[in-house]
Amino acid sequence: MLDEKNITRAAARLAIxxxxxxxxxxxxxxxxxxELLTPAAxxxxxxLTPRGAELRE
Incomplete structure (x- = not known):
């Protein structure tokens, strides 16, 4: 999710x-x-929220 920044694409990538x-x-x-991820404007x-970006690293 943190790489894709899109729930639908991430789900497809994970096959769920x-x-x-x-x-x-x-x-x-x-x-x-x-929140980790919030909808884009x-x-x-x-x-990514700052915490989400931190976890991605």
């Missing part, structure tokens, strides 16, 4: 459904206490 990946993202948000894709 988009709803399943969205549920996993919700769990990660709870664990880290951060353009409405396409996602933007």
């Amino acid at each position: 459904s988009q709803p399943a990946l969205s549920a996993q993202l919700a769990r990660l948000r709870d664990i880290f206490g951060d 353009s409405g396409k894709g996602m933007v």
Whole structure:
């Protein structure tokens, strides 16, 4: 998810459904206490939060 910045593409890459990946993202948000990814202003894709960018490294 952090590489793709798109839940649908990330789900396809992982060979799981988009709803399943969205549920996993919700769990990660709870664990880290951060959104990690937020919708982009353009409405396409996602933007990493500072914490999400930190985890990506």
